Amino acid sequence: MNETPSRRRSRGVSMADVAALAGVSSQTVSRVSTGHPGVVESTRRQVLDAMRELGYRPNSAARALKSGEFRTLGVILFTLATTGNSRTVEAIAAQAAQEGYAITLIPVAVPTQDGVLGAFTRLGELAVDGVIVIMEVHLLDAVELQLPPGVQVVVVDSDAGDRYPVVDTDQADGARQAVRHLLSLGHATVFHVTGPAESYSSERRAQAWRDVLTEAGRPVPPVERGDWSAASGYEAGLRLAADPACTAIFAANDQMALGVLRALQENGRRVPQDVSVVGFDDLPESASYLPPLTTVHQDFAEVGRRCVQGLLSQIRDDRGEPGTVLVPTTLVPRASTAPPPS
Amino acid sequence: MNETPSRRRSRGVSMADVAALAGVSSQTVSRVSTGHPGVVESTRRQVLDAMRELGYRPNSAARALKSGEFRTLGVILFTLATTGNSRTVEAIAAQAAQEGYAITLIPVAVPTQDGVLGAFTRLGELAVDGVIVIMEVHLLDAVELQLPPGVQVVVVDSDAGDRYPVVDTDQADGARQAVRHLLSLGHATVFHVTGPAESYSSERRAQAWRDVLTEAGRPVPPVERGDWSAASGYEAGLRLAADPACTAIFAANDQMALGVLRALQENGRRVPQDVSVVGFDDLPESASYLPPLTTVHQDFAEVGRRCVQGLLSQIRDDRGEPGTVLVPTTLVPRASTAPPPS
DNA sequence: CCTCGTGATGTTTACGTAAACATCGTGGTG
DNA sequence: CACCACGATGTTTACGTAAACATCACGAGG
Numbered sequence: 001m002n003e004t005p006s007r008r009r010s011r012g013v014s015m016a017d018v019a020a021l022a023g024v025s026s027q028t029v030s031r032v033s034t035g036h037p038g039v040v041e042s043t044r045r046q047v048l049d050a051m052r053e054l055g056y057r058p059n060s061a062a063r064a065l066k067s068g069e070f071r072t073l074g075v076i077l078f079t080l081a082t083t084g085n086s087r088t089v090e091a092i093a094a095q096a097a098q099e100g101y102a103i104t105l106i107p108v109a110v111p112t113q114d115g116v117l118g119a120f121t122r123l124g125e126l127a128v129d130g131v132i133v134i135m136e137v138h139l140l141d142a143v144e145l146q147l148p149p150g151v152q153v154v155v156v157d158s159d160a161g162d163r164y165p166v167v168d169t170d171q172a173d174g175a176r177q178a179v180r181h182l183l184s185l186g187h188a189t190v191f192h193v194t195g196p197a198e199s200y201s202s203e204r205r206a207q208a209w210r211d212v213l214t215e216a217g218r219p220v221p222p223v224e225r226g227d228w229s230a231a232s233g234y235e236a237g238l239r240l241a242a243d244p245a246c247t248a249i250f251a252a253n254d255q256m257a258l259g260v261l262r263a264l265q266e267n268g269r270r271v272p273q274d275v276s277v278v279g280f281d282d283l284p285e286s287a288s289y290l291p292p293l294t295t296v297h298q299d300f301a302e303v304g305r306r307c308v309q310g311l312l313s314q315i316r317d318d319r320g321e322p323g324t325v326l327v328p329t330t331l332v333p334r335a336s337t338a339p340p341p342s
Numbered sequence: 343m344n345e346t347p348s349r350r351r352s353r354g355v356s357m358a359d360v361a362a363l364a365g366v367s368s369q370t371v372s373r374v375s376t377g378h379p380g381v382v383e384s385t386r387r388q389v390l391d392a393m394r395e396l397g398y399r400p401n402s403a404a405r406a407l408k409s410g411e412f413r414t415l416g417v418i419l420f421t422l423a424t425t426g427n428s429r430t431v432e433a434i435a436a437q438a439a440q441e442g443y444a445i446t447l448i449p450v451a452v453p454t455q456d457g458v459l460g461a462f463t464r465l466g467e468l469a470v471d472g473v474i475v476i477m478e479v480h481l482l483d484a485v486e487l488q489l490p491p492g493v494q495v496v497v498v499d500s501d502a503g504d505r506y507p508v509v510d511t512d513q514a515d516g517a518r519q520a521v522r523h524l525l526s527l528g529h530a531t532v533f534h535v536t537g538p539a540e541s542y543s544s545e546r547r548a549q550a551w552r553d554v555l556t557e558a559g560r561p562v563p564p565v566e567r568g569d570w571s572a573a574s575g576y577e578a579g580l581r582l583a584a585d586p587a588c589t590a591i592f593a594a595n596d597q598m599a600l601g602v603l604r605a606l607q608e609n610g611r612r613v614p615q616d617v618s619v620v621g622f623d624d625l626p627e628s629a630s631y632l633p634p635l636t637t638v639h640q641d642f643a644e645v646g647r648r649c650v651q652g653l654l655s656q657i658r659d660d661r662g663e664p665g666t667v668l669v670p671t672t673l674v675p676r677a678s679t680a681p682p683p684s
Numbered sequence: 685c686c687t688c689g690t691g692a693t694g695t696t697t698a699c700g701t702a703a704a705c706a707t708c709g710t711g712g713t714g
Numbered sequence: 715c716a717c718c719a720c721g722a723t724g725t726t727t728a729c730g731t732a733a734a735c736a737t738c739a740c741g742a743g744g
Contacts, residue, residue, distance in 0.1 A: 012491055014730055025694045030732055038692060057466040057490055061406035062730035064469075065699050070403065072446070072469075079432060081626075086428035090421060093449045102468060104414070105445040107435045124399040126444060127406075127414075127469065148399055149354055230630030259630045266632075284423075288572030288601045290608075290632050356700055367724045372702055380722065404700035407729050 013054045022050035033058055064127060068150075072102045073311060074128035076119050077135070078111045082228065083283055084300060085134055088156060091304025092132060099312055104128055116143055124148045130311045132156060133164075137198040152314040154307050159200050161324035165314065167306045171201050174296040174329030175208035178250050178278040181294070181331055185276065186339045187248035189218040193236040193260060195252045196227050205252045205280060221246075226256045233259025240275075241267035247275055247340040254279035254286045254295055261289060261336070272338035282332055291335035302327045355396045364392035375400055406469060410492075415653060416470035418448045418461050420477070424570065425625055426642060427476055430498060433646025434474060441654055446470055458485055466490045472653045474498060475506075479540040482506075494656040496649050501542050503666035507656065509648045513543050516638040516671030517550035520592050520620040523636070523673055527618065528681045529590035531560040535578045535602060537594045538569045547594045547622060563587075568594070572601040579605025582617075589617055589682040596621035596628045596637055603631060603678070614680035624674055633677035644669045 015033070019026040024047060031039050032047040039047075050056075064070045073096055080086045093103045104126060108115045116139050123131060130152040133140070140160050147153055155164045182190045192209045195202030206223060213220045224239060226232035233256030240246045241264050251257035257279030261271055269275050271291055279286060279295035286293040306325050314320040357375070361368040366389060373381050374389040381389075392398075406412045415438055422428045435445045446468060450457045458481050465473060472494040475482070482502050489495055497506045524532045534551045537544030548565060555562045566581060568574030575598030582588045583606050593599035599621030603613055611617050613633055621628060621637035628635040648667050656662040 012730095015732095016730080026730090027695080027732075028693060030730095031693090034732075036732095040692065043692080055491075059407070059730050060467055060469040061403050061412065062699090063732085064403035065401070065407050065701090065729090066731045066733080068699080070469075080422065080428040080435075081432060086422040089447075090423060090449070093422075093447045094451065097449055097451070097464075103447040105431075105435045105447060107432070107439055109436065109439070122439075125402055127402040149397075230627035234630050255627050255630075258627055262630050262632045262634075285572035285597050285600055288576055288597075288604050290604045292604075354700095357702095358700080368700090369702075369725080370723060372700095373723090376702075378702095382722065385722080401700050404729090405702085407699090407731090408701045408703080410729080 012059065013056045014059070015056075017054055018047065018050045018056045021054060022047045069129050069315075070127040071100060072104055072128050073308070074104045074106050074123060074126055074131040076106045076108060076116075076123070076131060076133045078108050078137075083281060084136075084157075084298065087300035088134060088304045088307075091301040092308055093304075094301075095305045095308040099308065101129075101308070101312070106131075111137060111139065113139055113143055116140070120147070123151070130154070130315050132307050132311060133158070136201055137196075138200060139198075150318075152311055152318075152320050154311045154314070154320070156303060156307060157201055159204075161322060163322055165310055165320045165322060166324040167303055167310060168324060168326060169201075169298045169300075169303060170326040170328050171204035172208040173326075174280060174298070174331075175205040175250070176212050177329065177331040178280065178296050179209050179212040181333065182248040182250065182276055182278060182337065183212070183216055183218070185248075185337060187276065188245075188340070189213060189221060190248045190250050191221050191224070191240055191243075191246050193224045193226050193233055193240075193249060193251040193256050195225075195256070197225070199228075202228075202252055209250055226252070226259075228253055228255060230255045230259040230262075232256060234263045236260060237263025238267070240264070241269050248337075249275060249277045251277065251279050254281045254283045254289075254293060257286070257293055257295070257336075258289055261291075261293070265290075272336050274341055276337040276340070278337060287334060289336070294334045294337040295332055297330045297332050299327050299329070354401065355398045356401070357398075359396055360389065360392045360398045363396060364388045411471050411657075412469040413442060414444045414446055414470050415650070416446045416448050416465060416468055416473040418450060418458075418465070418473055418475045418477070420450050420453045420479075425623060426499075426640065429642035430476060430646045430649075433643040434650055435646075437647045437650040441650065443471075443650075443654070448473075453479060453481065455481055455485055458482070462489070465493070472496070472657050474649050474653060475500070478543055479538075480542060481540075492660075494653055494660075494662050496653045496656070496662070498645060498649060499543060501546075503664060505664055507652055507662045507664060508666040509645055509652060510666060510668060511543075511640045511642075511645060512668040512671050513546035514550040515668075516622060516640070516673075517547040517592070518554050519671065519673040520622065520638050521551050521554040523675065524590040524592065524618055524620060524679065525554070525558055525560070527590075527679060529618065530587075530682070531555060531563060532590045532592050533563045533566070533582055533585075533588050535566045535568050535575055535582075535591060535593040535598050537567075537598075539567070541570075544570075544594055551592055568598045568601075570595055570597060572597045572604075574598060575601025576605045578602060580609070582606070583609040583611050590679075591617060591619045593619065593621050596623045596625045596631075596635060599628070599635055599637070599678075600631055603633075603635070607632075614678050616683055618679040618682070620679060629676060631678070636676045636679040637674055639672045639674050641669050641671070 015026040015029040108119045134156045194206045224236035237260035282297035357368040357371040450461045476498045536548045566578035579602035624639035
């Protein structure tokens with residue numbers, strides 16, 4: 001009695017097939033499928049039965065062609081390797097799914113302007129209603145984004161707030177909290193291990209660090225530059241460990257802080273008795289560093305949520321206003337900070 | 343002179359528009375657009391000029407509707423929060439982009455059978471030609487995957503090799519290398535901090551650990567169970583630190599190894615002088631742990647590559663053979679392992 | 685009792701593309 | 715010199731859906 005045995009159907013089941021089985025028109029099937037009103041319960045049930053029997057699945061391509069919207073958001077990014085990016089993407093995906101949107105990942109192969117432009121070119125042929133650009137580096141500055149008509153954009157982690165809607169963690173406030181925490185413990189000043197020069201977040205954190213020290217009338221030591229990796233933090237830490245004046249270090253992320261911890265301790269400087277260290281990000285494992293790391297918590301989930309909400313409201317209103325949404329940060333004090341040695 | 347000012351076109355530029363401007367038929371535009379042969383150079387140039395002038399972008403929905411393929415792969419997963427998953431997804435995205443395919447993320451909200459089934463149901467309406475399922479837990483076992491017709495699947499990190507094509511890291515061999523390394527240093531036996539019981543990788547690694555000890559005629563200590571997190575590794579480490587017989591520990595991932603390191607050192611057991619520790623994964627920062635961690639390197643990029651290649655070849659041949667592809671692992675000796683105290 | 689309104693359902697059409705088929709012109713060959 | 719083959723291009727059609735419009739039946743009100 002089975003009608004759907006091994007016969008490989010090159011094409012799937014369409015509304016017409018369901019309509020034929022249910023003895024109605026395909027338009028009625030469409031109405032049931034989209035949940036439109038104006039279908040009597042008995043008819044609806046017949047159609048649903050027929051759908052089930054044939055294993056009907058709406059064809060999203062046809063639907064998109066007809067309606068002009070894909071119910072898909074694109075996410076352009078360089079890498080998922082950084083915790084911040086992958087957590088943000090995860091939150092974006094979760095929120096989008098809840099709103100009935102799918103997420104398409106658009107990786108940029110090379111972090112250059114050409115790479116970015118290439119991604120936006122590909123974007124033109126991609127089936128997306130909007131794009132979230134996760135771009136921590138300054139590449140957007142010089143690039144005039146050529147968005148396909150009708151495609152809205154939200155940018156994460158950038159300083160393009162004057163040109164696009166931007167959602168970001170409140171980098172500056174987080175950094176201020178970190179530095180003030182160290183000063184309030186009695187340290188004379190705070191050394192800083194910064195991230196790569198191209199990074200916007202890195203720049204913002206360094207600027208806030210500098211501002212707090214200046215406001216407090218403290219000397220501003222030269223920055224140690226890293227590249228976000230623990231290895232680069234270790235290098236920077238070696239140099240700082242050699243400086244007896246250094247009793248407090250603010251690292252621009254947790255991974256570099258990890259490297260700093262190792263460098264200090266390998267060189268006989270105890271943390272936090274001799275030197276205090278603060279990180280940024282609050283990775284899950286930073287509570288298990290040796291010692292557990294005082295750090296600045298970022299709410300990546302909230303960032304992702306705001307992105308999607310902002311983008312969807314833009315898509316609905318068909319226009320996006322430039323401006324920046326800041327997601328607050330909080331300092332998480334743990335065991336890597338203490339008053340300076342007396 | 344600009345023709346494309348603020349006028350919002352609800353519909354984009356279609357082939358017909360380009361054809362009209364170029365003075366050819368839309369079919370010729372189609373041929374140029376898809377790169378088909380049989381268009382004279384002068385005509386082609388005219389069409390390309392018209393495309394450029396109008397800002398033409400092929401409509402992927404129409405293309406998909408006509409051709410029946412979406413040139414998109416779905417990735418079903420629980421979370422991007424684990425390094426392995428995010429790295430694998432990144433590699434998948436890169437490889438897929440290179441093959442001209444886009445990636446759609448399908449997050450499973452809750453890691454239950456219902457959650458998985460829900461994802462597969464949504465999948466039916468999603469525009470994908472194939473799916474990669476990244477599922478470390480055993481949920482696939484009981485679930486009969488109802489794949490939409492014409493959609494192929496590849497599973498990562500599972501034991502479903504008898505039912506689906508599977509790509510995975512060679513968990514067992516990696517674990518064997520880790521345990522043998524510790525035994526060859528002279529340790530009498532090796533303790534194990536395992537991952538969650540539902541995890542397939544965790545199970546495989548534990549089994550290999552047990553096998554190596556048994557083969558070598560060594561006692562098999564009771565396992566300490568963690569949940570992959572550094573915090574759970576710390577808990578396990580506290581218990582192991584209290585056992586003077588414990589001189590060698592194999593943790594099922596680097597994060598738990600990090601927790602173990604902290605627990606040992608907080609309790610006066612030096613690593614590696616008193617206790618040796620080996621992890622699994624080779625996270626970028628594990629080289630910066632205190633001490634740098636001996637661990638098993640996983641080639642996530644290769645896993646992602648194999649997934650995409652396997653899936654695409656299935657899509658082309660229109661059938662997938664069950665079976666498992668194993669990606670080799672390598673032991674990376676660093677500073678956390680040494681001979682036992684004499 | 686006829687008409688009109690209303691709700692349920694059917695019919696037509698268009699979305700943008702590309703395969704299949706049709707046409708047209710040109711140069712080579714018997 | 716006529717015909718044919720072939721390459722370049724045009725025309726028709728179908729993919730699956732859903733909006734817009736058409737129809738139909740039935741009940742209420744004049």
